[in-house]
Amino acid sequence: MSRKTKADKTHSDEDLAGIATDFESHDFTSDELTKIKKTRSRSPSLGVAKAEVYSFRAPPNYKDRIKRRADSDDKSESQVIRDALDAYL
DSSP: OEEEOTTSOEEEHHHHHHHHHHHHHOOOOHHHHHHHHHHHHSOOEETTEEOOOOOOOOOTHHHHHHHHHHHHHTOOHHHHHHHHHHHHO
16 A cells, blocks of 8 residues: 655555654654644644644544545545535535
């Protein structure tokens, strides 16, 4: 399987495994760690507004169905859910 990045690059599972191995074995400086933590703590935005997180209960089979649809459409699982809500609302 392969995954597309936001920059439209495609990575195979082998590419991703290599990236993960390099990341795990890298000795990060304190400055690098601070930068990583800052990028992970920001709230994602959709358009001009900060994205909000919603929780809801769904049947167990939704998780697999959403993942399969995301893979087949080459989208994130979140995007599949947003598209479904847009179509319904």
